Amino acid sequence: MQFSSQVQTTISPHTQQPLVSRTYPSQEQVNEAIVKSKKAQKEWAKVPLKERIAIGRRFIEEFKKGADEVPMELTLQMGRPVAQVPGEVRGFLDRADYMLSIAETALSDVSLADTDKPGFRRYIKRVPLGVVLVIAPWNYPYLVSINSVLPALIAGNTVLFKPSPQTPLTAERFAAALVRAGVPDDAVQVLHLTPQLTAAAAQHPAVDFVSFTGSVAGGKAVERAAAEGGGFKGVGLELGGKDPAYVRPDADLDYTVAELVDGAFFNSGQSCCSIERIYVHESLYEPFVAKFVELAKGYRLGDPTDPNTNLGPVVSVASAERIRAQVDDALKKGAKALLPAELFPAAQPGTAYVAPQVLVDVNHTMDIMTEETFGPVIGIQPVASDDAALALMNDSPYGLTASVWTHDEEAFARFADELECGTVFLNRCDYLDPALAWTGVKDSGRGVSLSKFGYDQLTRAKSVHMKIKTA
Numbered sequence: 001m002q003f004s005s006q007v008q009t010t011i012s013p014h015t016q017q018p019l020v021s022r023t024y025p026s027q028e029q030v031n032e033a034i035v036k037s038k039k040a041q042k043e044w045a046k047v048p049l050k051e052r053i054a055i056g057r058r059f060i061e062e063f064k065k066g067a068d069e070v071p072m073e074l075t076l077q078m079g080r081p082v083a084q085v086p087g088e089v090r091g092f093l094d095r096a097d098y099m100l101s102i103a104e105t106a107l108s109d110v111s112l113a114d115t116d117k118p119g120f121r122r123y124i125k126r127v128p129l130g131v132v133l134v135i136a137p138w139n140y141p142y143l144v145s146i147n148s149v150l151p152a153l154i155a156g157n158t159v160l161f162k163p164s165p166q167t168p169l170t171a172e173r174f175a176a177a178l179v180r181a182g183v184p185d186d187a188v189q190v191l192h193l194t195p196q197l198t199a200a201a202a203q204h205p206a207v208d209f210v211s212f213t214g215s216v217a218g219g220k221a222v223e224r225a226a227a228e229g230g231g232f233k234g235v236g237l238e239l240g241g242k243d244p245a246y247v248r249p250d251a252d253l254d255y256t257v258a259e260l261v262d263g264a265f266f267n268s269g270q271s272c273c274s275i276e277r278i279y280v281h282e283s284l285y286e287p288f289v290a291k292f293v294e295l296a297k298g299y300r301l302g303d304p305t306d307p308n309t310n311l312g313p314v315v316s317v318a319s320a321e322r323i324r325a326q327v328d329d330a331l332k333k334g335a336k337a338l339l340p341a342e343l344f345p346a347a348q349p350g351t352a353y354v355a356p357q358v359l360v361d362v363n364h365t366m367d368i369m370t371e372e373t374f375g376p377v378i379g380i381q382p383v384a385s386d387d388a389a390l391a392l393m394n395d396s397p398y399g400l401t402a403s404v405w406t407h408d409e410e411a412f413a414r415f416a417d418e419l420e421c422g423t424v425f426l427n428r429c430d431y432l433d434p435a436l437a438w439t440g441v442k443d444s445g446r447g448v449s450l451s452k453f454g455y456d457q458l459t460r461a462k463s464v465h466m467k468i469k470t471a
Contacts, residue, residue, distance in 0.1 A: 007023055008022050008023075008194075010167075010168060013079035013304075014312065014313045014352065014353075016351070020077075020169060022192040023192075024193065024194055027197065027200060030191065033160065033189050034204050037159075037186060041130055041158040044153075044156060045127075045128050049103070049154075052103075052153065053100055053103050055181050056150060058182060060093055060096055060097065062178075063174070065177075067089055070085060070142075070173070071085035074170065075304045075312070077167045077168075078141075080267055080304060081309045081310055081311065082309075083307045088143050092143055095147065095434045095450065098434040099146075099151050102452055102455075103151075103455070105452070107126050108126075109123045112124070119468050121466040122466065126460075126462075128157040128459055129155075130208035131157065132152040132207075132208065132210075133201055133202060133207050134152070135198060135210065135211065135212040135213065136148075136161070136162065136167075137214050138163075138167045138315060139267065139272075139315070140267075140271065141171070142170055145163075145171065145174060147449035147454065149188070152211075153178070157209070158187040159188045159189070160189055160191055160201065161174070161188060163190065163192070175190045198222075199221065202226045203225050203229030205229060205231060208234070209234045209457075210233065210234070210235045211449075213238040213239075213272075214239065218239075236445075236447030238445050239445035240372040240374075240443060240444060241398050242277060242370065242373075242397075243275055243276055243401045243430075244275075244276070244278070244403075245275050245277070245279070245429060246278075246280075246390075246402075246404050247260075249281045251284065252407070252427075253284060253291065256405045256427075259428065261296055263275035263403075264278075264376070265296065265311060265376045266430065268314050268354065269374060269377065270375070273400055273401045273423075274430055275378065276379075277378070277381070279380075279382075279389045281383060281389075282383065293339065296356050296358055297339065301344045301347060311356060313354070314376075317350065320351065320375075323375035324349075324354065326367050326368055327357055327377055329367055335359045335360065335379070336359065337357055337358070337359055338358040339355065339356060339358055355376075356377070358377075359377065359380070362379035386415075390419070393415075397443040398440075399421040400422055400423070400444040400445075401423040401430075402419045402424055403424070403426070404425070404426055404427075405427055422444065434451065437451045437454070
């Protein structure tokens, strides 16, 4: 994307040409939007929960009406192959459906009638926080934003929706469907903001909660801004990952390789929970690497608007240069690259096209095994035991997901207990189940989205203690 003092311009990754521009509001206009949101929240919270849920159901139908336009529109904005975008749309709608299906139970009062003493009645209400600022990312703009925007509204909050400048149209399409479904205009407002205006919005005393998905540096900036605004508003942070996989000696080799190749390279590796490092028991290491490389050679890097392409550009030339620099650093430190450059002629300097790469002879002195890559590059390292694998998997400032590939559920149970992460997978990876809490530890952030716990983050407990006067 490009910025001027007043205009944000989205640059399409594969053409490097301007795609869409939006004019930034003034600080006064941002303040007016926040005030409108605060006022609207008082009325929106009075709408009965069942009616809010019904509006959510209508939203799904309204969004579906324009769903055929989404794949190419999103591909042009962020570069994912057009054939792969429908999966995000399906996931978006599935998550919306699930969060609506549990809303009545998740948001109902907590009764203490079973333990009330005679003459007393006690219960706990779940009340909305107020105004929620959602700062959404570009890599999965629909899938990630649905985690916060819809549950916040269903819980009785209003939403200020700040999309990434790379994918501005996604928030506009999302919000328009909500309004058509019956959400009041001022209850969901899309704001295209500079970093400075975003910080000012996070600081604003009328904003009650900030949900941010993005980089660790961005998360720290948001948390500082929220704290500087006074009060003690909540902040939910979904940040980076360096997600590991461990392949035990009893793993199903063909199945595991196919799943991990996809987990590493889908969306050009631009996912917080993509596989970024793999540890393989030494007894399987050589055949695993050989099969992995063979599958990786089959990727078609090219124009993402071509339905036959399965690997598109990364989001920007700057991102491509950073990924290439990380690979070059590993090679200088002794790593070996296994995918020949000539297999991927589209990957040229000065473009956003990055060739997929498999690196071996890697270790934890290299950034490629310790720092987030966010690109189609994977390091594979042999290990001699479960203990060695566990130590390396936990040797990271991040803790989002981890996966173990084995038929031994007892062995897996130890990893489930001892891995320092928010989600542990057995024989799968790079997936969010909306019934499970999505959360991270360490530099992967804090807070929860999805599941019934996602509603807890967007509400506060209000206790009611009644002493019943008797005649």
